[in-house]
Amino acid sequence: MARIFISNDLGDEHRADELRSALAERGHQALSVRAEDQGAKWYRQVDEDLENSDAVVVIVGSETSKWQESEIQQALEKSWQTPDTKIVPVMFGSQDLPNALSDFQAEVVQPGTQDWTSAVVQAVEAPSMVVDPYPGQRDKQRMAQKNSALRSWVAEQRKMLDQ
Amino acid sequence: MTAAPPKVFINCPYDSDYEPVLDALVLTTVFFGLTPTSALTSGDPGRARMERIVLAIEAADYSIHDLSRCRGEGAQGLTRMNMPLELGIALYRSHKNGHRWMALVPDDSPHQQYISDLAGYDLKVYGGDNDRVGAISKVASWYRSVGPADSPRITPRPITDSIPLFAQIKQHRCAEWENEPRLPWFELVDAAAETVDRYTN
Numbered sequence: 001m002a003r004i005f006i007s008n009d010l011g012d013e014h015r016a017d018e019l020r021s022a023l024a025e026r027g028h029q030a031l032s033v034r035a036e037d038q039g040a041k042w043y044r045q046v047d048e049d050l051e052n053s054d055a056v057v058v059i060v061g062s063e064t065s066k067w068q069e070s071e072i073q074q075a076l077e078k079s080w081q082t083p084d085t086k087i088v089p090v091m092f093g094s095q096d097l098p099n100a101l102s103d104f105q106a107e108v109v110q111p112g113t114q115d116w117t118s119a120v121v122q123a124v125e126a127p128s129m130v131v132d133p134y135p136g137q138r139d140k141q142r143m144a145q146k147n148s149a150l151r152s153w154v155a156e157q158r159k160m161l162d163q
Numbered sequence: 164m165t166a167a168p169p170k171v172f173i174n175c176p177y178d179s180d181y182e183p184v185l186d187a188l189v190l191t192t193v194f195f196g197l198t199p200t201s202a203l204t205s206g207d208p209g210r211a212r213m214e215r216i217v218l219a220i221e222a223a224d225y226s227i228h229d230l231s232r233c234r235g236e237g238a239q240g241l242t243r244m245n246m247p248l249e250l251g252i253a254l255y256r257s258h259k260n261g262h263r264w265m266a267l268v269p270d271d272s273p274h275q276q277y278i279s280d281l282a283g284y285d286l287k288v289y290g291g292d293n294d295r296v297g298a299i300s301k302v303a304s305w306y307r308s309v310g311p312a313d314s315p316r317i318t319p320r321p322i323t324d325s326i327p328l329f330a331q332i333k334q335h336r337c338a339e340w341e342n343e344p345r346l347p348w349f350e351l352v353d354a355a356a357e358t359v360d361r362y363t364n
Contacts, residue, residue: 043285070285073304080300080318100308102316133320142315144363146168146196151356153167153198158349 004124005053006032007071009061016059022117028124043070050074055086055124058101072100079131086128090120103131167198169311172223174249176232177203179344180292187295188227188302190329193355194322195306195314197225202249203348216249225310226253227302229267230274231291247278265305267298296323321362329358
């Protein structure tokens with residue numbers, strides 16, 4: 001049995017419920033802080049649940065609330081500390097995968113798919129793949145471009161201060 | 164005039180105990196292709212310090228606030244209030260025009276008592292002055308989540324690996340500045356940028 005943290009926005013509560021049932025059928029325990037629990041103690045509860053989870057499923061909605069943003073940030077930190085933590089983003093339709101989740105293999109659910117939870121459960125149960133902690137060539141190029149703009153700007157600021 | 168990458172206003176203590184964390188915040192920000200600014204960014208000396216800070220926050224898309232020193236200090240038990248004040252300005256701005264902010268608090272911080280109005284916000288708890296790695300992880304996950312869409316995908320590992328090189332570059336520059344204990348802000352940012360340059364090449 002695995003403990004799976006489900007992160008979702010209020011608008012996707014029905015999907016989270018479907019996934020909870022599918023996970024329970026396979027003998028897994030779903031952890032998630034329900035909408036009505038949101039408040040000052042919520043962050044502590046999320047901390048605790050994430051700490052105790054073996055995998056995190058993120059249902060990516062059309063908008064991300066500050067609550068879900070926080071869950072995603074904490075899930076990322078957990079994956080950095082414990083690299084075999086599985087994170088499975090689930091996307092409905094054709095929206096872009098948020099940058100925060102782009103290191104992970106997403107499950108994309110096509111419109112009209114009835115049994116979308118099976119693929120997610122399968123992804124959760126598959127062996128985890130450890131994410132390379134070092135940036136690839138494309139990210140290094142992006143870093144170099146932005147860094148070059150930063151250094152030019154800093155050089156101009158220093159020059160202005162010297163004058 | 165070159166356009167700076169999006170700016171991040173860093174509101175934190177500037178004492179020597181905090182320096183390792185400040186370095187970590189600056190280096191992480193530069194790794195993500197962003198421009199660190201602070202109250203130390205000189206600007207027009209003709210303006211009052213507070214006015215310069217307001218302008219710096221106004222010019223920044225993001226801000227990071229560390230409430231580490233918000234407790235009684237010295238014989239009189241005085242508390243430094245500059246950081247909560249600047250956080251308040253950023254919070255107001257976030258409601259007006261989409262500025263994004265995050266706040267770091269050390270794990271022994273009684274912030275729930277002294278600034279209870281922030282209950283319901285996700286203040287990021289880390290280990291304080293001795294927890295550079297924790298600070299990098301909190302800030303990196305925040306940038307990954309709320310930063311510009313074209314940000315490089317970075318994990319904390321290359322940043323923490325680069326700290327010794329950053330320290331070496333800083334030391335070299337301090338010597339050039341006639342052993343000033345603290346580098347001027349732009350020199351510090353450029354030292355971080357040189358570190359990233361060497362990392363990417």
